[in-house]
Amino acid sequence: MHSGMSSPYDPIDATLGPAGARMPPWQWRVLVYLRALAGFLMVKTVYSWTLICGVWDGDTSRFEMLSLAAQAAVIWAAIMNPVAAVGLWLGASWGVVLWLVTAMVQILINASAPEGVGRLLIVAAIETVLVAVYAFLTYKATRESEE
Template identity: 35%
Template sequence: MSDMREHGAPHQTTLELAFDVFHRIIAIVCLIAGLRYWALLIGIADAGAWRFDLLPVHWKIAAASLAVLWPVAGIGLWMVVSWGPVVWLVAAATEIIMHGFFSDLYGSNWLLIAAHVAVVLLYSGFRVAIYFARRVDEQTE
């Protein structure tokens, strides 16, 4: 097995590796969230109470959108591509708006909102730490 650096690929720091693992963990959570929405919409979960044809219009729009957004975000995060976090942010913002600002329609879920905020803060912390680590590396070269 050859070393990645032999072929001109950049060496990945421990921080960058941890960031990739973070991406993968969030990707798995996104895929599970997407599967949950699909299970609700097709009537597998909750004894069919959340089946698509039984939902009010506002839930049909939100649930169908999130059933697509979450798996797409999961795939993007798993592949560690630039659009993965963007799609995740759209899906998370949708749930934050639903459960935070329209809780009379969608119900209040402060734990979910806190989880989304925690992921945003962790992601931002990783990005800032990687930025400064790269700046230090550039100055020492």
């Protein structure tokens, strides 16, 4: 094989560089945050699907009893969160964009829901904090790479 060519038997990350190469600290923190966020989104996905499928008994957790806005928020989360989680886990830019769009839509839906406002406003507040933390980490990582 040529020195610039990779073999099908090389590890998948062989093209990333020498084993001693390290990410700068703030970029590493962004990656760890994105992966933790991906795990959080998967937990939200499981919760959304258990709500849709009616796993729990009781009137407060029945999907059919929720307002239309609350149902829309649950369905949106059940569909979009796992896709965004995969992108975040991979550290792909499309995953971040999809998560930000999903978070903004959920914040708007949850903030405008007339019924079940307490639970939905908590979700909207958590999403807002998660976006703010991502913005801070990205800002620090960008400044680090400019230095």
